[in-house]
Amino acid sequence: GSLLAAEGLHKSYGATPALDGVEFSIHPGEVVAVMGPSGSGKSTLLHCLAGIISPDAGTVRYGPHTLTGLSDAQRSALRRTDFGFVFQFGQLVPELTALENVALPLRLNGAKRKEAERQAREWLERLEVESVHDRRPGEISGGQGQRIAVARALVTRPRVVFADEPTGALDSLNGERVLNLLTDAARESNAAVVLVTHEARVAAYSDREIVVRDGKVKDMPAGLI
Ligand code: ADP
Numbered sequence: 001g002s003l004l005a006a007e008g009l010h011k012s013y014g015a016t017p018a019l020d021g022v023e024f025s026i027h028p029g030e031v032v033a034v035m036g037p038s039g040s041g042k043s044t045l046l047h048c049l050a051g052i053i054s055p056d057a058g059t060v061r062y063g064p065h066t067l068t069g070l071s072d073a074q075r076s077a078l079r080r081t082d083f084g085f086v087f088q089f090g091q092l093v094p095e096l097t098a099l100e101n102v103a104l105p106l107r108l109n110g111a112k113r114k115e116a117e118r119q120a121r122e123w124l125e126r127l128e129v130e131s132v133h134d135r136r137p138g139e140i141s142g143g144q145g146q147r148i149a150v151a152r153a154l155v156t157r158p159r160v161v162f163a164d165e166p167t168g169a170l171d172s173l174n175g176e177r178v179l180n181l182l183t184d185a186a187r188e189s190n191a192a193v194v195l196v197t198h199e200a201r202v203a204a205y206s207d208r209e210i211v212v213r214d215g216k217v218k219d220m221p222a223g224l225i
């Protein structure tokens with residue numbers, strides 16, 4: 001069955017409908033690209049699926065949970081343990097080193113410092129940024145920051161990874177490496193990835209593409225992509 005599924009999602013900002021009756025589902029280990037032009041509702045969909053915002057109508061189910069029926073506190077607890085996030089901007093804590101940034105989600109879930117830092121180091125190695133473990137975000141390149149953000153998203157071994165334009169700020173070679181590392185690591189641990197992008201070359205890393213247009217989703221039939 002599906003790991004995460006949405007039915008009949010509606011969300012408006014004032015008079016502007018951002019989502020207008022959206023269905024969505026994703027299976028464990030599946031990488032789904034959410035495509036569509038700017039302003040079409042992609043980020044709003046991601047935020048509803050992740051329980052960051054509540055839709056005006058419709059339901060989001062995650063495993064046995066109905067996310068849309070949980071309290072804010074219950075949803076944020078579930079996000080910390082089960083979901084990972086990679087966003088384009090502002091995701092690292094500027095006062096913390098790379099190692100501390102990656103260890104942080106484990107610390108928030110109750111891990112001891114030593115154990116959190118041991119696991120964080122493994123992910124920094126895997127993402128090939130171990131050499132900057134003691135630097136702060138202001139002292140590293142954009143590409144290194146993006147890898148550290150991916151390490152931080154995966155360190156808790158989430159069941160679902162939400163990535164919103166994860167390589168938006170990168171040159172293509174680094175972007176390809178980050179996408180490979182992200183999707184390989186996710187598939188290996190049977191995590192689902194919701195990958196929001198407007199770029200076909202990023203969507204090429206997915207198993208399936210959907211297109212959001214004017215707040216509505218349509219699946220792309222194979223062969224028309
Ligand atoms: P995309 O991610 O595809 O660019 P968004 O989900 O960000 O699209 O936006 C969908 C629509 O909702 C757009 O018209 C956008 O201007 C509007 N919108 C998104 N977030 C907000 C917000 N916080 N306040 C007001 N309007 C918003």
Ligand code: ADP
Binds near residue numbers: 139144
């Ligand atoms: P990337 O392709 O990873 O974005 P860049 O070409 O931007 O890499 O940077 C190359 C090297 O320069 C990196 O190894 C990084 O250590 C260093 N560097 C880049 N930006 C900064 C910065 N703001 N402060 C310190 N070092 C930086």
